[in-house]
Structures are given as C-alpha cells and as structure tokens.
Amino acid sequence: MAEELVVEEVGTDTRAHVRPGSVAEAAGVLKSSVRAGQALRFAGAGTSADWGARTTRTDLVVDTTGLDRLLRHEIEDWTVTVQSGMPLTRLQELxxxxxxxxxYDPPAASAGATLGGLLATADAGPRRLAFGTLSDLVIGATFVLADGTVARSGGQVIKNVAGYDLAKLFAGSLGAFGLVAELTLRLHPLPTSTATLVLAVDDAGQALAAGRAVMRSPLEPAAVEWDGERLLIRFHGTADGTDARLRLAAGLPELAAAHVLGDGDEEAAWERQARSIRGSEGDTVVRATAHPAQLPELDTALRNFVDRAGVEATLISSVAIGVHTVRLRGGDAEGHAACLAAWRDAVHARGGTVTLRRRREGVEPQAGAWGPAPATTPILHALKRQFDPDGRCAPGRFAPWF
Incomplete structure (x- = not known):
C-alpha cells in the first residue's frame, strides 16, 4: 500500500498524518521529516496512546496500520515474519x-493492539509467567531510526547498530527511539486444551500463599492471577495434560475450595481481567513491578490511600512474578492524583517501578506521569542522543527524565 498523506486538526493544532505501506516508504517519510524538522509520533491501533507522559509536540503522525502484511511463515522452522502494524489477533488467526x-496475551490484544505497538510498550499478559514477554519471542526485527536509517537485528543483518539487541532496546521505549517496522517471531504449538481453576479469595496474603503453593508444585501453570476477589490459575496443552494437572491441583490443600470454569466462562473470565487492566474513560490505571512477596503490603497501602482519597480501586496481580495493576475509578482528579502519587511512592520505596497507562483528565498536572528518575537515566539519555539526536521521536513521552 502506498503511503497516504492527510492533514488533521487536533484542537488548535494542525498535524500531518502519513500511512506508509513498506519499510522503504517508512524510511522515506522519516528522512523527509529530518529536513522539515518535524516532531514524530508513531501510532498503530492507539491502545497505548496514553502510556507515560503526554507528548509535548507532534507535527507528523506515522500510522503503522498500513504495515499489516504477513511476510513469511516458515511452518517447519516455527517462525513467522510480519509487519508491525498487523493486529496480534489477526496474526493468531493466520x-x-x-x-x-x-x-502472548496482552490485555490490549482484544482491543486491536498491533505487534509494533505491543513491543514498543513492552506490554504482557497473564501467560508471561510461562512464555515471557513479546521481546522474548522476537528472533529478528527491522526498525526505522529517526533519520530514516533502516536497522535490523537478528536474522539477516543489514546494519548492526553498535551490537545492540534492538528488540530488547525498543521494548518499552514508547516510540522514543524510532519506528518498529517488522518482526520475526518464534512460534509454539497451539494448545488443544485449556482449563482454568478459580479460588475465591479476597485477602492478598492468602492469594499469595495459594499462588506460591501452585508454583512449588509440579503443576506448571500458564498463568496465576489475582483480581482482588478470585485467584485464576490457567493450564493448557493437550487434553490429557490439562486433565492430569486438574487432578493434581485437587490434591493441594490450598486449592481444596477451587472449582473449574466451564468452557464459555473461562474465556469470559480472562477477557474480564483484560478489560479491567485496560480500564475505561475516566479511570486512572497504573502498572507496577515489585517482588511478589510484597503484594500484601502494597495491597494494604493501596486500601489506606483509597480510603483517604475517596476513590474506588481494583488491584490485579500476577502473584507469581510480581506484576501489579491498579485501576482507580470514581471520585475526582485530585483524589486519583493523590492515590497515584502515594501508591507509586510505596512501590518505589520497595524497589519497584511504576508506569502510568491511563489517567483521568487533570491527574497528570497534579501527580506527574513518572516517579523519581531511575539510576539508569544517564544511559537512557545517551541512547536517546544516539538514536534520536534531535529529540524528534515522541518528545516529552518520558518527561521529566528526558
């Protein structure tokens, strides 16, 4: 598909919008943007447009949805090469x-998230426990840097950029280093059977204890998630394999009260989990990482902050790996901002990290999008200078860090 250039008005701003259909077209667009001095924003389905801080300037939106082709599927090698604008759900269908x-099951998948956007956000879902993140499944990638240079890592290397593993570097970059254009991914056998156990538990300490019991056992779950009311434990593989795991789980004292979800209820439960993590209009959503053992402390701290701020909160936790999502609802922007800042401080005090994924209007000016700058900030500055020396890619997305 040839690139399409349109001009759109956003409030009082006028910005160009271009939709390249190939790596060559994308490279041409970025080369032209250098001459024009344009600030760039890369956009796919828009499911992560609010992550981090708001960009301070956008002159040109580079729309990746024209990069939507499956390029190669090597069935016997268990690999696929795909353009970055393809939605994950479409790739799974193919x-x-x-x-x-x-x-790979990030919460944004059912909302149409594209593969490039998912790498740029480093988003991951419940199955991260068994399979890791998207960057763990990338064996080769093509990127277009701010000056239009095409760089590849893994597989057939056209330009090796100072030895970097570019997929790992771009994971979580939120578009600040350049455009993700193509990905070569490692595939797995499609499970023929899945099963989900549900344990009613509204206490974080008990949820953590049950999760630990599962991880110490030979069950090898694909996911272990707590939503504040229920612990969800997912298995998949062959029908015999999932049946065997369910029988083994029934023998664990911590899971004695658990029950198996029916076929229809199983997918509905996991989609409900994904929707809650994504949040909706008027919500504030933050994602944190911390040691799994700190879940009870972080849950208690959240409840205290919520009571004082006058908002409602849902805490969803990948209890086995220490990834926690808080969704704030109700109240006003001041309450959301106060709860965000206080809980973020609690996470940082325990050595964790926090990313703002969605905010109620008015929250960011009061609480900021990011907490204290990490010790790696000088390295981030150096990388930004190397990959985007003029600071044109997603300016302000990591403000005030860089």
Whole structure:
C-alpha cells in the first residue's frame, strides 16, 4: 500500500498524518521529516496512546496500520515474519490453521493492539509467567531510526547498530527511539486444551500463599492471577495434560475450595481481567513491578490511600512474578492524583517501578506521569542522543527524565 498523506486538526493544532505501506516508504517519510524538522509520533491501533507522559509536540503522525502484511511463515522452522502494524489477533488467526500460535496475551490484544505497538510498550499478559514477554519471542526485527536509517537485528543483518539487541532496546521505549517496522517471531504449538481453576479469595496474603503453593508444585501453570476477589490459575496443552494437572491441583490443600470454569466462562473470565487492566474513560490505571512477596503490603497501602482519597480501586496481580495493576475509578482528579502519587511512592520505596497507562483528565498536572528518575537515566539519555539526536521521536513521552 502506498503511503497516504492527510492533514488533521487536533484542537488548535494542525498535524500531518502519513500511512506508509513498506519499510522503504517508512524510511522515506522519516528522512523527509529530518529536513522539515518535524516532531514524530508513531501510532498503530492507539491502545497505548496514553502510556507515560503526554507528548509535548507532534507535527507528523506515522500510522503503522498500513504495515499489516504477513511476510513469511516458515511452518517447519516455527517462525513467522510480519509487519508491525498487523493486529496480534489477526496474526493468531493466520497461524491457527498450521496448529501454531504466538504464546502472548496482552490485555490490549482484544482491543486491536498491533505487534509494533505491543513491543514498543513492552506490554504482557497473564501467560508471561510461562512464555515471557513479546521481546522474548522476537528472533529478528527491522526498525526505522529517526533519520530514516533502516536497522535490523537478528536474522539477516543489514546494519548492526553498535551490537545492540534492538528488540530488547525498543521494548518499552514508547516510540522514543524510532519506528518498529517488522518482526520475526518464534512460534509454539497451539494448545488443544485449556482449563482454568478459580479460588475465591479476597485477602492478598492468602492469594499469595495459594499462588506460591501452585508454583512449588509440579503443576506448571500458564498463568496465576489475582483480581482482588478470585485467584485464576490457567493450564493448557493437550487434553490429557490439562486433565492430569486438574487432578493434581485437587490434591493441594490450598486449592481444596477451587472449582473449574466451564468452557464459555473461562474465556469470559480472562477477557474480564483484560478489560479491567485496560480500564475505561475516566479511570486512572497504573502498572507496577515489585517482588511478589510484597503484594500484601502494597495491597494494604493501596486500601489506606483509597480510603483517604475517596476513590474506588481494583488491584490485579500476577502473584507469581510480581506484576501489579491498579485501576482507580470514581471520585475526582485530585483524589486519583493523590492515590497515584502515594501508591507509586510505596512501590518505589520497595524497589519497584511504576508506569502510568491511563489517567483521568487533570491527574497528570497534579501527580506527574513518572516517579523519581531511575539510576539508569544517564544511559537512557545517551541512547536517546544516539538514536534520536534531535529529540524528534515522541518528545516529552518520558518527561521529566528526558
């Protein structure tokens, strides 16, 4: 698809919007942007547009949805090469007839998230426990840097950029280093059977204890998630394998009261989990990482902050790996900002990290998008200078860090 250039008005601003259909077209767009001195924003489905701080300036939106082709599917090698603008759900549909899939289930998938956007956000879902993040499944990638240079890492290397593993570097970069254009991904056999156990538990300490019991056992779950009311434990593989795991789980004292969800209820439960993590209009959503053992402390701290701020909160936790999402609802922007700042401080005090994923209007000016700058900030500055020396890619997204 040839690139399409349109001009759109956003409030009082006028910005160009271009939709390249190939790596060459994308490179041409970015080369032209250097001459024009344009500030760039890369956009796919828009599911992570609010992550981090708001960009301070956008002259040109580079829309990746024209980069939506499957380039190569090497069935016998269990790899696929795909353009970055393809939605993850579409890729799974294309892989399924071969009995293959990408074992990756970020919350934004059902909202149409694209593969490039998912790498740029480093988003991950419950199955991260068993399969890791998207960057763990990338074996080769193509990027377009701010000056239009095409760089590849892994597989067939056209330009090796100072030895960096570019997929790892761009993961979580929120578009600040350049454009993700193509990905070569490692595939897995598509499970023929899945099963989810549910344990009613509204206490964070008890949820953590049950999760630990599962992880110490030979069950090998694909996911262990707590939503504040229920612990969800997912298994998949062959029908015999999932049946065997369910029988083994029934023998664990911590899971004695658990029950198995029916086929329809299982997918509905996981989609409900994803929707809660994504949040909706008027919510504030933050994602944190911390040691799994700190879940009870962080849950208690959140409840205290919520009571004082006059807002409602849902805490969803990947209890086995220490990834926690807080969704704030109700109240006003001042309450959201106060709760965000206080809970973020609590996480940082325990050595964790926090990313703002969605905010109620008015929250960011009061609480900021990011907490204290990490010790790696000088390295981030150096990388930004190397990959985007003029600071044109997603300016302000990591403010005030860089």
């Amino acid at each position: 892989l399924a007839p071969a009995g293959q899939w990408l074992p």
